[in-house]
Amino acid sequence: MKHLPKHLRPRWRYLAVGIESWPDTAVGRSEFQRHLWYAAQNLFGDAASADLDLTVIGFELDDGCGYAIVRTRRDEVDRARAAVACLDGIDGQELGLRVRGVSGTVRACEEKYLGADPEAPDQRTVTFEGGERTAVVRDGRYDVTVDSAFAGATELDFE
Template structure:
């Protein structure tokens, strides 16, 4: 079977997506893909979500930060951004999603917008409420492990 000529092939855009969640959240590409499909279907309907054809290509998550590359048909970037904004939890783990940029190829998307955000997080031992605890440091935010769960704090909370 022959390939379609170039002018008849579907055209794609690739969205670089930054993901932020609690440090103990663990989900994979499949779970994120499923939530993205549900969000697109609820927002755009069956026909609209099928037309946009959202697919998660690259996915990486570690210590509460991650990145993904989402493929979408050209002309449906705005709908894809709206569907991504509707994703607020994956497997009962709350997440924040931010589109960093849009590109025409996967390679350009990774080179321009994805820089390994998961590498900027690091585990530390901090003193919080008079006792030493484990925390994950990310920029000026700290996620402190307490017996009741994880608490978000800033640098000012430790002084």
């Protein structure tokens, strides 16, 4: 079977999506893909979400920081961004998503928007609510362990 001529092939755009969550969040690529499809389907309906053709090309989430590369059709970038914005959690685990940028190739997407690795999280012991607690520190933000959950804090909360 012959390949389609270049002018008949589908044109793609790649969204670089930054992901933030609590340090103990465990989400995989397939779960992210499934919930992204559901978000698009709930927002636009079956036919329009099929037009988006959202596919997660790359995914990584470690210690609450990560990224995803999402492929969509060239003419559907705005709707794809809206579908990503509708995704706020997976299986009860909260996620913060931000589209860092859009590119025409996977390589350019990785180099331009995902090239600089975020600062590695640091673990410290802090005094919070009158007691010593462990905290994961990222960019001046503290995720303090309180009972079996986390509480978000900044350096100003400890002075």
